[in-house]
């Protein structure tokens with residue numbers, strides 16, 4: 282699994298920018314990014330070059346952030362490849378809460394972060410099903 | 424305008440004092456025998472009922488507080504057995520628990536007299552049609568105004584609050600002449616009447632408004648838009664309900680029904696009685712109440728008393744509109760709200776650590792708004808939206824059940840709530856309700 286940092290984004294103009302600025306100032310590279318929002322607040326989820334430094338930079342801005350583990354897979358850049366991986370999860374009764382893609386590819390494969398309702402089981406079944414599940418050191422190559 | 428009980432309302436001041444003294448002696452003796460807390464406080468001061476011989480001994484007596492009603496919840500301060508209590512009302516306490524007051528048959532009767540005095544002063548007779556748009560229920564507003572309107576012999580239209588389009592249609596169809604509600608609702612109704620094009624069909628001549636603070640500017644706006652004279656009525660459930668003090672057509676302070684209540688103005692910090700005319704905390708003693716009497720009850724309202732005789736001929740002292748509170752109570756949509764009630768809800772939700780919060784009160788389209796900013800923390804934060812929304816919704820539902828009114832909750836960044844000298848500013852009231 283890979284470390285993800287989740288950040289609370291207050292429902293006020295400029296809040297997302299402030300957070301991104303803090304990361305840039307501390308030379309933190311964002312490898313994958315997603316933003317989910319409701320009418321009242323947003324949640325930014327990121328995979329970064331150094332999650333601990335990112336958390337510190339964000340804390341210093343007075344923003345709440347949390348680090349958690351997330352499954353990250355590499356799927357060949359060909360039709361139906363992602364679908365196959367998701368089918369494995371479905372067949373094992375695992376549902377997906379959210380997913381998002383990395384900007385860069387890894388050896389020509391698309392890199393995707395997936396949050397499911399059972400992370401351990403998802404990790405195991407994906408690996409068994411022949412899907413390439415990445416770990417933190419793979420991400421550092423990106 | 425008219426009197427309801429001229430011989431009492433215009434009684435010479437010496438006679439009022441004498442009557443108050445006699446009734447005070449009676450009440451003190453009775454409460455000493457029947458109310459444990461009062462007896463305890465008297466004993467602590469080394470006072471016996473016999474030490475109270477007249478009105479001049481009033482300041483010797485111990486104060487009573489809103490907290491007492493919570494400590495002795497629900498019926499522990501009643502001075503009559505429950506079989507003699509024929510009605511209860513309730514309002515919010517400083518925390519989640521409501522406070523309860525009880526009335527005997529005689530109490531309801533004197534309450535009706537109090538409100539009848541207000542209606543008569545507003546020009547009401549048995550020819551009038553009085554629409555009561557205060558909420559009916561545990562809140563004293565609806566039933567309190569209702570009783571006084573019936574006593575005058577007017578035709579009462581008990582619409583209660585809400586359903587504005589029906590309110591104004593009823594007003595037009597029935598030919599309502601006097602309206603009773605909160606001043607902000609009166610402003611709201613005035614706009615609705617204008618929008619519905621019903622202005623020509625409205626026969627209102629007066630309104631009796633209370634249960635929340637309002638300014639002279641609001642009074643003028645209501646009077647102009649509805650084409651009426653607007654009267655300010657004062658009351659609180661711990662003393663009786665609406666009608667403790669009532670305004671005459673001079674509109675220059677509210678006459679306290681001194682045959683039933685003694686008002687005093689004290690320094691809220693020291694408790695000492697202030698010289699006549701000075702501003703301080705209003706304290707009431709109920710002289711005739713049987714079910715739930717109080718001695719020197721601290722209202723927390725800040726105002727002053729004017730003993731000069733009024734041009735209307737009434738000799739009852741006038742209290743001016745309260746200019747503030749000596750505690751942090753807010754009145755939102757006519758409902759008493761204490762920041763501590765909100766704090767209690769937040770404390771429960773964030774497992775024992777109160778998040779920083781700020782209460783923002785405003786007014787939009789003549790309706791009070793209540794927004795609560797809650798600082799996000801690692802304890803409240805989660806990776807998924809669902810669980811954060813669940814917390815947000817829980818705060819909203821719990822607040823509604825505790826306060827009885829809706830609030831909007833906003834989750835904000837940690838430490839984003841303005842602090843002065845390290846303490847977060849808890850309440851921002853943008854309404855400008857005091858003159």
Ligand SMILES: [Zn+2]
Pocket residue numbers: 671672673678733734735736737
């Ligand atoms: Zn007068």
